[in-house]
Amino acid sequence: MAEDKDDVDDHWHVSAACFNCGAVRTAAPNLFIERNGASAFAHQPASEQETEDAWRGVLLCPAAAVRAPKGLKMPAGLFPQVMAPGVWRLGYNARSSYGAHSYFTLAGGLRLMIDGPRWSGHLERWIAEAGGLDHILLTHRDDVADAGLYAKRFGARVWIHANDADGAPLVTDFVTGDQAHEMLPGVRVIPVAGHTRGSVMFLVNQALFSGDSLSWDFEKRALHAFRDFCWYDWPTQLRSLERLVHESFSGVFAGHGGSVVLDAPAMQRELRTFLDAVKAD
Known part of the structure; x- marks a missing residue:
């Protein structure tokens, strides 16, 4: 049954958009x-707090479907919304990225945007x-x-892995190879081919910006990866994610999926539990 217009006007709701x-x-x-x-x-x-979260939904929704x-x-x-010390979620998610989250952080005196709103x-x-x-x-x-x-407004350099280079506007710099390394002061890049051939993660001050390769499932309270939305190769993605057992991080900030902050030992326990589960599946 369709909602009465007066009823909709009086309540928070998500439209058919x-x-x-x-x-x-x-x-x-x-x-x-x-x-x-x-x-x-x-x-x-x-x-x-819930009213603030509802308003954030209004600004964040790429379809303008959340209505007050x-x-x-x-x-x-x-927005930007503080997620952890030195990490902000930008909001204003884009339809062209299917609603992916993006972030702002600082490293070595540099101001960084992670993915685009x-x-x-x-x-x-x-x-x-x-x-x-x-x-x-x-x-x-x-x-x-x-x-x-x-990038054009601020004269920023734009980085992407060479294997995904044709998907980036105004790209100026390429990540190459499949080995983790320090690409900028305080920024470690970790290639994680699988979701796409050129997927990478960025590790900045214990914050792991994981793109669409790893996220937090709030219902299961566990780390999660999207097998149904793996565009390149799932076994490759799992092998890539195994590299994270050699890294130290306390926050996972995802493009799609949930984000979470734990202490580093707890994060490693969650990571190993996840990897063991997907291997057994």
């Missing part, structure tokens, strides 16, 4: 669920106030979005 990218569910799993092949509110926001009650005023300062004047002003943008680090070809516009 939703194309089920899952972005709001992975940003606010306390508030959004999947229902009938689309995102939906699990319940109406019942606290100040008529007359309710949006608070300021929702859609263009936003608000983000442009925030980045300018933060001192600009030195590098845009692309985890793979799928999550580029409007990275080229931000």
